Amino acid sequence: MLESLAVLLLCQLLGELFVLYLELPVPGPVVGMIILFIGLMIRGNIPDELSITANGLLEQLSLLFVPAGVGVLTHLTLLGEHWLPLSASLIVSTLLTLAITGLLMQHLAKEEK
Amino acid sequence: MDTRVASLWVYLSASPLLHLTLTVCFFVIARWLYRKAGRRSWMNPVLVSVLSLVAILVITDTPYEVYFEGAQFVHFMLGPATVALAIPLYRQCESLKRHPVALAVSLLIGSLTAALSAIFIAKLGGVSEQALISIAPKSVTTPVAMGISETLGGLPSLTAVVVILTGILGASLGPWLLDKLNITNPMAKGLAMGTASHGIGTGRAIYMGDVAAAFSGLAMGLNGLATTILLPLIWGWFMK
Numbered sequence: 001m002l003e004s005l006a007v008l009l010l011c012q013l014l015g016e017l018f019v020l021y022l023e024l025p026v027p028g029p030v031v032g033m034i035i036l037f038i039g040l041m042i043r044g045n046i047p048d049e050l051s052i053t054a055n056g057l058l059e060q061l062s063l064l065f066v067p068a069g070v071g072v073l074t075h076l077t078l079l080g081e082h083w084l085p086l087s088a089s090l091i092v093s094t095l096l097t098l099a100i101t102g103l104l105m106q107h108l109a110k111e112e113k
Numbered sequence: 114m115d116t117r118v119a120s121l122w123v124y125l126s127a128s129p130l131l132h133l134t135l136t137v138c139f140f141v142i143a144r145w146l147y148r149k150a151g152r153r154s155w156m157n158p159v160l161v162s163v164l165s166l167v168a169i170l171v172i173t174d175t176p177y178e179v180y181f182e183g184a185q186f187v188h189f190m191l192g193p194a195t196v197a198l199a200i201p202l203y204r205q206c207e208s209l210k211r212h213p214v215a216l217a218v219s220l221l222i223g224s225l226t227a228a229l230s231a232i233f234i235a236k237l238g239g240v241s242e243q244a245l246i247s248i249a250p251k252s253v254t255t256p257v258a259m260g261i262s263e264t265l266g267g268l269p270s271l272t273a274v275v276v277i278l279t280g281i282l283g284a285s286l287g288p289w290l291l292d293k294l295n296i297t298n299p300m301a302k303g304l305a306m307g308t309a310s311h312g313i314g315t316g317r318a319i320y321m322g323d324v325a326a327a328f329s330g331l332a333m334g335l336n337g338l339a340t341t342i343l344l345p346l347i348w349g350w351f352m353k
Binding site: 015025027028029037054060062066068071082084086088089091092094106111 | 136137139140144158159160162163166167170171177180181184185187188190191192193194195196197198199200201202203204212214215216218219220222223226227230231234235237238239240241244248251252255256257259260261263264265268269270271273274275277278279282283286287290291294296297298300301302304305306308309310312332337338341342345
């Protein structure tokens with residue numbers, strides 16, 4: 001458990017340092033995820049212990065969004081002023097993404113037989 | 114108010130323990146309600162607990178900074194949890210071997226559609242640049258989307274809320290739309306759900322069968338990577 005947590009934190013730290021050093025506009029934890037992914041590819045499997053710790057953490061993932069989500073409190077005026085374009089944007093963009101991704105994949109998978 | 118009760122409140126409102134406890138308890142209750150209500154997507158426990166906590170803070174006149182003093186202990190785990198997403202992504206990589214070109218093209222176009230259409234529509238409505246970049250990663254899984262938003266100068270808290278709303282929209286409207294458009298291929302259905310509406314959409318795609326679920330999970334991971342790389346480039350071009 002602790003070893004796995006150390007691995008996760010170490011990957012995150014490496015990711016953060018990488019981003020900071022190269023001044024990339026990319027979140028450090030995502031680079032950490034790529035580092036861990038490459039590590040798993042090299043190893044060829046997932047260590048059991050890491051799998052258990054990661055699953056435990058990911059099962060509680062939703063809870064981890066709450067503190068940041070509550071921050072919407074500080075943007076209530078912004079939401080009040082722009083609720084219409086914001087909701088239009090979310091609805092139309094979500095439907096468009098579903099349609100384009102689905103239609104393309106269905107069409108291309110047929111071609112690629 | 115009784116002075117002893119008043120002094121208790123003074124202690125509690127200054128201690129990080131109160132808001133940490135409230136965060137965890139509200140989430141546990143919201144999740145219980147969600148399960149009781151048959152896991153309906155609009156009862157999403159994150160949305161319900163966020164809205165209830167916002168109401169409590171407004172009523173008690175508590176500034177967000179004070180709340181965050183306590184909640185930061187939960188928030189901190191978001192980083193290691195994002196790193197841990199490498200594990201499900203690695204597991205789903207088997208699915209990549211089927212139709213790799215079709216998958217890559219559909220995913221990239223889907224990812225660009227999600228970000229660009231959100232930016233353009235909101236821009237037409239006169240939304241500020243900071244809000245635009247906050248909603249651009251709306252289809253990406255929450256921890257990654259918040260990271261992207263913060264890195265590009267957006268408001269991560271606004272991102273968290275629009276990401277969850279997008280997930281709910283995709284999970285509720287997705288099956289209907291895919292059916293209307295005659296999208297029957299399970300790979301296509303899964304890919305569309307995961308690209309447009311991340312984990313919440315993937316939760317719905319599980320009911321479309323194993324293939325759709327695997328492709329949805331894979332799409333969610335890959336869309337996070339694609340948006341992380343593409344959005345800074347698009348944004349740089351857009352700001353010119």
